[in-house]
Structure formats: structure tokens, C-alpha cells
Amino acid sequence: MNKIVIFGATGVTGLCAVQAALAKGLEVRAFVRDPSKLPDEIKSKVEVFKGDVLEPDSVNYAVEGTDGVVIALGTSGNLDPTSDLSEGTRNILDSMKSKRVNTVAACTSAFLFYEPDKVPPRFIPITKDHQRMAEAIKETGFNYVLVYPPHISDDPSRDIIVEVNPEKSPGRSISKHDLGKFLVDALSEPKYYKKVIGLCNVPQQ
Numbered sequence: 001m002n003k004i005v006i007f008g009a010t011g012v013t014g015l016c017a018v019q020a021a022l023a024k025g026l027e028v029r030a031f032v033r034d035p036s037k038l039p040d041e042i043k044s045k046v047e048v049f050k051g052d053v054l055e056p057d058s059v060n061y062a063v064e065g066t067d068g069v070v071i072a073l074g075t076s077g078n079l080d081p082t083s084d085l086s087e088g089t090r091n092i093l094d095s096m097k098s099k100r101v102n103t104v105a106a107c108t109s110a111f112l113f114y115e116p117d118k119v120p121p122r123f124i125p126i127t128k129d130h131q132r133m134a135e136a137i138k139e140t141g142f143n144y145v146l147v148y149p150p151h152i153s154d155d156p157s158r159d160i161i162v163e164v165n166p167e168k169s170p171g172r173s174i175s176k177h178d179l180g181k182f183l184v185d186a187l188s189e190p191k192y193y194k195k196v197i198g199l200c201n202v203p204q205q
Contacts, residue, residue, distance in 0.1 A: 014072035016180025053088030086132035171200025
């Protein structure tokens with residue numbers, strides 16, 4: 001794994017993934033709608049690619065020449081009904097197929113562990129789109145790593161718990177720094193391929 005593209009690179013998780021990838025020595029293509037949201041100290045270290053995941057052509061160009069993909073799409077806290085996340089993900093997956101890139105780590109939500117009637121009402125619309133994302137990814141046959149994170153916190157990095165194909169989330173929160181790093185690291189970890197991952201920070205004593 002030498003060069004990766006990160007979709008949603010200016011979001012809470014995406015930006016941490018960019019930082020983790022740079023620390024790992026990877027070449028990073030940061031796919032963003034608004035390049036001004038990338039911190040200056042990062043902008044100079046990555047290949048900035050301005051585009052929209054809902055525009056297949058720009059996604060195609062972004063995937064070309066990479067070895068792996070991180071999907072860290074978000075809605076900036078908007079919980080209104082949407083299909084943008086799943087439609088954008090499908091465009092990314094289609095581009096991966098056409099460019100023969102078959103390794104992807106994607107961030108969705110721990111609410112996908114819940115029975116539908118147990119999801120808090122205000123999170124139902126976005127959880128439905130996360131479900132559509134997950135289904136599209138699982139159908140590809142790619143080396144996918146599908147991460148279902150719990151609450152994403154601003155806490156500093158600390159030890160994490162990782163569970164493969166669990167029935168529920170192993171904990172209640174994960175630091176954005178640890179989540180971003182895991183998404184990048186998982187691209188090079190075959191033990192996580194074609195798996196659903198639950199993760200959290202080790203509880204503080």
C-alpha cells in the first residue's frame with residue numbers, strides 16, 4: 001500500500017485519516033469539496049483533489065493510480081433523510097472496479113448493530129443510508145473493511161479494542177484519532193478483509 005485516496009478528507013474522521021496516512025509515510029490524495037477546509041500544514045503534504053462524490057467523473061479521476069481507498073463520508077451533523085452517502089459510495093465502488101482498485105476501508109455507524117426498532121428516532125434516516133452503504137460495499141467482493149464506530153469523540157488517542165464481526169459494539173466511544181488511524185492501517189491488514197469491525201477505546205479507569 002503506497003498511495004491512497006481518502007474521501008471525506010476534511011471531516012472529523014477523514015482529517016484524522018489523512019494525518020495517520022501521512023505519519024505512515026503513504027502518498028495521500030485528499031478528495032474534498034472545499035479545499036480551503038484543509039489545514040495549510042496538511043495541504044502542502046497531500047495531493048488535493050477537488051470534487052464531489054455525486055459526480056462519477058471526478059470520483060473516477062480520484063481513484064485512478066491508487067492502491068487503496070478510505071471512505072469517511074459524513075453529513076456535517078445533518079440528520080435529515082439523505083441518499084448522498086450511499087450514492088457517493090456506489091460511485092466510489094464503481095470507480096474502484098473500473099480502475100482495478102480492490103481494497104477499501106469504510107466508516108459507517110454502530111447503529112447498524114441495532115435492530116431497526118432500537119435505533120433512536122432522530123438517527124433513523126442516516127442509519128438507513130449507512131445501511132445502504134454497507135450493503136453496496138458487501139456486494140462488491142472487494143477486500144473491504146467495514147467499520148461500525150460508536151460515538152466519535154475528540155479525546156486524545158489511547159488503546160483501542162477491536163472486534164471482528166461482533167454482534168454489538170464493544171464500547172460506547174472511539175477517539176477520532178484512533179478511528180482515522182484504524183481506517184488507514186486496516187487497508188494493509190488482510191485479517192480484516194471482508195469483515196465488519198466493531199471498535200472502541202479501552203475504558204479509562
